Amino acid sequence: MEADATLKSAVSPTESATGCHSGRDTLRQAAAAAGKSEVLDRYAADYPLGPHDQPQSMCPAFGSLRVGLRMRRTATILSGSACCVYGLTFTSHFYGARRTVGYVPFNSETLVTGKLFEDLRDAVYKLARPAEYDAIVVTNLCVPTASGVPLRLLPKEINGVRIIGIDVPGFGVPTHAEAKDVLAGAMLNYARLEAEQGPVQAPRSGRAGKPTVTMLGEMFPVDPVSIGRMLEPLGLAAGPVVPTREWRELYAALDGAVVAAIHPFYTASLREFEHAGRPIIGSAPVGCDGTAAWLEALGTTCGIPRDKIDAAKNAVLPAIRGALAQKPIRGRITLSGYEGSELLVARLLIESGADVRYVGTACPRTPWSEADRAWLSAHGVRVQYRASLEQDLAALSEHQPDLVIGTTPVVQAAKQQGLPALYFTNLISARPLMGPAGAGSLAQVVNAALASKGRFEEMRDFFAGVGTGYAAGVWEEVPRDRPEFRQQQLVQIARLRKAEEAIGC
Numbered sequence: 001m002e003a004d005a006t007l008k009s010a011v012s013p014t015e016s017a018t019g020c021h022s023g024r025d026t027l028r029q030a031a032a033a034a035g036k037s038e039v040l041d042r043y044a045a046d047y048p049l050g051p052h053d054q055p056q057s058m059c060p061a062f063g064s065l066r067v068g069l070r071m072r073r074t075a076t077i078l079s080g081s082a083c084c085v086y087g088l089t090f091t092s093h094f095y096g097a098r099r100t101v102g103y104v105p106f107n108s109e110t111l112v113t114g115k116l117f118e119d120l121r122d123a124v125y126k127l128a129r130p131a132e133y134d135a136i137v138v139t140n141l142c143v144p145t146a147s148g149v150p151l152r153l154l155p156k157e158i159n160g161v162r163i164i165g166i167d168v169p170g171f172g173v174p175t176h177a178e179a180k181d182v183l184a185g186a187m188l189n190y191a192r193l194e195a196e197q198g199p200v201q202a203p204r205s206g207r208a209g210k211p212t213v214t215m216l217g218e219m220f221p222v223d224p225v226s227i228g229r230m231l232e233p234l235g236l237a238a239g240p241v242v243p244t245r246e247w248r249e250l251y252a253a254l255d256g257a258v259v260a261a262i263h264p265f266y267t268a269s270l271r272e273f274e275h276a277g278r279p280i281i282g283s284a285p286v287g288c289d290g291t292a293a294w295l296e297a298l299g300t301t302c303g304i305p306r307d308k309i310d311a312a313k314n315a316v317l318p319a320i321r322g323a324l325a326q327k328p329i330r331g332r333i334t335l336s337g338y339e340g341s342e343l344l345v346a347r348l349l350i351e352s353g354a355d356v357r358y359v360g361t362a363c364p365r366t367p368w369s370e371a372d373r374a375w376l377s378a379h380g381v382r383v384q385y386r387a388s389l390e391q392d393l394a395a396l397s398e399h400q401p402d403l404v405i406g407t408t409p410v411v412q413a414a415k416q417q418g419l420p421a422l423y424f425t426n427l428i429s430a431r432p433l434m435g436p437a438g439a440g441s442l443a444q445v446v447n448a449a450l451a452s453k454g455r456f457e458e459m460r461d462f463f464a465g466v467g468t469g470y471a472a473g474v475w476e477e478v479p480r481d482r483p484e485f486r487q488q489q490l491v492q493i494a495r496l497r498k499a500e501e502a503i504g505c
């Protein structure tokens, strides 16, 4: 069931007219009328909106797709418009998924008559091979969610293979980060109910023999190891990282003594941990202040004696202090991203000596990033939750930084101005952040970028005079601006919107 093989399926004009950039309210109303009110209300509560209430980056469903594709013995089926599935499949393979993305295509008829649901059920039955899979994840994208395709009616389990149906519409889940939580939360819920009913599989790596700390949020692989070392003096061990890499780790995650919400936006997952009676702490062991506060919170929450908490701090803080002093960062930086670790990175930059003025994150404000927000505010940083691209760009103009760390369009804008810039997702969040390793590693990439200002200025000068906007490029005759064509397009778009509203009715 490779997606590419099924891309030729018919997609009606109605389907192709609905999408990320059109008819969001109509889709919401349609979804509510089709029986999805409950799930949309829950998403609205879990993932409160801000100015950034429509994806300005990738399709949110990429987050949940990636979580499923990274799990062993887990099959993935998408249900959505072919263009959406093409984009999602392309992106997942670009990021090295090396796994099949299943696709059940549809057209207007199968959507309206309910045949799509039957096709999905057939696909799930065909795929439910217990020798190969622990779980199958079926994801409704925008159009099937708006049409009310009832994934909750799929069997919960076939031949011992668990079936997880989730709705991940762009009009209900604001960012791809939160879509990770939609799937992680659904899996934790399933695993928790299983564990409540009787014995479950033990973790593959065996039990630590000590109380464990479950870590929430995707991290660079070295980070859980660094955290594990910091936990030793406390008599604790590092537990699984959620989203997990295989099903049985979910039970171990639920069994942790405490949950560390390293990434603070996993609202649905945290609800499951709360149901399981697990205490939760926010922030993360980044830099000296962050690590000291995190170890303190962890020790206090777990009722660990004062001397052990102090021993844990004494074991790691001098090394972090040393790493920070050895590789200082000098320069003004603005930072924005959509991974959920933006505030942590900013803390580390400031402790390294950087002058950070602005942090924008596409994620919402939650209690679990409150300590980081307060620390950053106390250090003169403006923290913008649910930051829009416009706010990120405004911060760039206002602060004229020496280095911009941001999303693709922010980095592009910085480079056009001859400013050194680094992509947050590829270059910053793919590095260790915790403990002494984090301090050294971040400084390396940031200092290299700060030192490259001359190169960026050369590039800007090299491309000077090639025009911008409609006149960009090398021409024998520079194109003329045609504002009247733009106006015509706007009228056409408005007409299309009206037609969609009528379809929604």
Ligand code: SF4
Residues within 6 Å of the ligand: 018, 019, 020, 021, 055, 059, 060, 061, 080, 081, 084, 087, 141, 142, 143, 169, 170, 171
């Ligand atoms: S599924 Fe994703 S790509 Fe498709 S319309 Fe929705 S938000 Fe856009």
